[in-house]
Amino acid sequence: MFELRLLCPEDHVETLSDALDALDALSVSVEDADAQTDAEQALFGEPGMPPPKEGWQRSRIIALFPDEAAANEAAQLLQLQDFFADCRLLGVASVPDEDWVRLTQSQFAPVEITPEFWIVPTWHEPPEQAREVIRLDPGLAFGTGTHPTTRMCLRWIARRPATAPLGRVLDYGCGSGILAIGAAKHGALDIDAVDIDEAAVQSTVLNAEANRVSLKAGLPDRAQGTYNTVLANILATPLKVLAPLLCAHVAEGGALVLAGILERQADELKEAYAPWIQLSVADTEDGWILMTAQR
Template structure:
């Protein structure tokens, strides 16, 4: 187990903490960087009232990763974000091995996406009234349904199943495979799921086998292909729905590629975007021929969608 320690100013703490969870940190903790000095600050509020500030002027953020390579990859991705110029790396070090996965799992409860659609860890009973339940446990790949970006994508899938029923979908940056599996559970004929992380590929296969094994064909094949991005290559206009729940900077870089995968009449669904980044994404995808709009918002994160027009003959 490796601990990544970062130093952040007050304004970046909440955003950095969310980003660390997005890049698969097993846990995140925030401490006063000036603790035990003359500059130490105490943060508290009146009973029943919110604290006056969410973080210290200078905070130390510590996050745990399964190995050093994942910690390095995570900090590299975060430092590439346009808001991270005041984030400083204090170190990456090995820590005593503990059963962090089990400790993390104990924090997870069933997550309602809609009244009828729930994400349920395997150690919990399926809630009464859940007509669609995905069994998903926390693991090394991001995507357990607890983060607002994931919930908004899943809610879109549940509410727009008629847009892709009986057709293929693409989950780009699949993490745990939660979006591809959600689409299959709501009637997609097949799903392609890609990620740059081999651990995500393995997690997606395992989660798909646990949730959609009943959809295997006569040869025992799942209606799902999963692999690195070259799995789909230059499949132009192949998908009625393309989903990408990553972060704003890679979403901007991927605009031509993702837009190119959407079939005429199809939908583009993007998440991992902060509300203040709306215009950046709008501009990036306008250049790719898409008019993004905000379809949902939770806790400062937004879901942006666009519909690809069908070319008219003549």
């Protein structure tokens, strides 16, 4: 395996990346060429949304090729193009053979939700103190327990007092199904998990089977009637649009739990939901908040 390294300005990143894809690069990644220096730039975006920029003012592009000849040929062809004028070839180098599966797995450790409740990839043993475990491996659908929004939702589920059972549950925008599975692990018996993405629905079904819990998964039209607990970990903008729909699904005395919201967006959400329900901030982590309400 060989990697081709290039330096380019921000406005050339997309063009250069597309060209590398066309030249059959196995993968293309973009890094801040000024990382770990005073000129380093932080780029932040919300989960599931496009990044705010394609790259950095000085971007380092790394493309993997199966052999040295392919990497050198790509370098030569790129340097002949007009769009390469402000770019620079940093070199071609061999990449040591790695056990890529083991390397990838090592990046995903068990995630603590509470001291007794953990998210554990299948290649790890649960921690000794874990009393409740969700087995979940990284996949295509959002929701592995590593993001603060997911952890806050699961903490809310785990800390729900026995005097206030979850009852009938709706997980709207279920992704991997992690919240629905967490609800099942904490006593919910009638669970609908819905998503607009059919791949997410399938992921939820498979993850539920792997965790030996019972739930019904499908597209949003599966959500029918009212629920004692409505969970939605999406993003602030769609949550505002969905306000009348989600509130209509909350039963009298039921709980609404919303996540995917930045701290600065709290007032927007309160205003959007005010005609139906009164939201308040129930938890916060790393600039994200959990908002809840009871009908």
